[in-house]
Each structure stands twice: as C-alpha cells, then as structure tokens.
Amino acid sequence: xxxxxxxxxxxxxxxxxxxxxxxxxxxxxxxxxxxxxxxxxxxxxxxxxxxxxxxxxxxxxxxxxxxxxxxxxxxxxxxxxxxxxxxxxxxxxxxxxxxxxxxxxxxxxxxxxxxxxxxxxxxxxxxxxxxxxxxxxxxxxxxxxxxxxxxxxxxxx
Numbered sequence: 806x807x808x809x810x811x812x813x814x815x816x817x818x819x820x821x822x823x824x825x826x827x828x829x830x831x832x833x834x835x836x837x838x839x840x841x842x843x844x845x846x847x848x849x850x851x852x853x854x855x856x857x858x859x860x861x862x863x864x865x866x867x868x869x870x871x872x873x874x875x876x877x878x879x880x881x882x883x884x885x886x887x888x889x890x891x892x893x894x895x896x897x898x899x900x901x902x903x904x905x906x907x908x909x910x911x912x913x914x915x916x917x918x919x920x921x922x923x924x925x926x927x928x929x930x931x932x933x934x935x936x937x938x939x940x941x942x943x944x945x946x947x948x949x950x951x952x953x954x955x956x957x958x959x960x961x962x
Contacts, residue, residue: 807844810837811851813858815945818921820847820854826870830854830921832941850923857922860952863889871919880914887928890954894932916940922949 806828809820817837821829827850843851849867856862871881883901887893893901895915899908916938918926927949931937939946 807846809840809843809847809851811854812839813854815941815948818854820850822846822850822870826868827920827923828870828872829919830923831919832921832945834942854922858952863953865923869920869923871924873914873917873919876910877914877917880911881918881920881924884915884918884924884926884929887925889925892928892930892950895929895937896932898929912938928953 806821806823811818811820813832816832816834817839818830818832819837820827823846827847830850850865853862853865853867857865871878873881879902880898883898886901895908895912896905898915899905899911902911915926915929918924918940921941927939927941927946930950936943936946936950
C-alpha cells in the first residue's frame with residue numbers, strides 16, 4: 806500500500822492505494838508533513854484532487870478500490886451518481902437503494918465512506934436541507950457544498 810499526504814484548503818489529506826486503485830482518502834485535523842515524492846500509483850489522484858480544489862475538475866477518473874461490506878459498497882456506488890453541484894437527502898438515497906426503512910443503515914454506510922470527496926458523501930443532506938452529520942466536520946461539508954455550487958444548492962430529487 807502506497808501513501809501520500811497533500812495539503813488542501815480543508816486540511817492535510819492522506820491518500821492510500823496501490824496498482825488496484827485508490828482505497829482511502831481522508832482529511833486530518835492535525836498538521837503533518839507533506840509528501841515530497843508521490844508514488845506513481847497515486848499521482849493521478851493527487852493531480853485530480855488539486856484540480857478539484859482549484860475549481861478545474863468536477864469528476865474523478867482514477868480507479869478506486871475501497872474496502873467495505875457489500876451493503877456499504879452499494880451505498881457508495883449510489884453516492885457516485887450524485888452529480889457535482891447537486892444534493893440528495895438520506896431518505897432519497899434510501900429510496901434509490903430500494904428500502905426507505907434502511908435510512909439509518911444508509912447513513913451509517915455514508916459515514917464510513919473511505920474516499921473523501923471522490924465518493925461524494927458530502928452531497929447527502931437532511932430531508933429539509935439541513936447539513937446533518939459529516940465525518941470530516943460540518944464546516945468542511947458546508948465548504949465543499951459551497952465550492953461545488955456557490956450560488957444555490959439544488960436538490961437532485
């Protein structure tokens with residue numbers, strides 16, 4: 806497993822992966838040393854994340870390979886369908902997955918997303934538009950949503 810640490814507007818970010826794809830991207834609250842050399846397996850992810858934060862990118866092209874349960878992976882695949890600049894609610898996401906009663910399980914899987922920003926869990930909001938729950942902190946969620954749509958958030962559903 807290769808690792809790189811970059812600095813983003815939201816904090817230091819660790820990227821992990823190998824020849825099978827990126828398996829983890831997470832933001833840290835503490836200051837850590839930035840990687841001087843980026844492993845070749847991570848270079849595209851690093852470049853695309855820099856492009857995202859500079860406003861030049863709305864999608865990612867590098868392969869991903871997150872670890873999780875079958876249900877978590879199903880939720881994460883659905884998250885990938887939420888377009889840049891759009892949001893949906895946890896309830897809407899549960900409906901899309903076929904079980905409105907699974908809202909808590911969906912929210913839990915959303916919170917365990919190992920690929921910060923790339924699998925856009927920040928685009929999931931409360932039923933009435935509230936910024937509920939975000940592993941990286943609500944201030945980061947708000948920043949990301951404003952970065953993606955600085956004028957007005959528009960619900961996908």
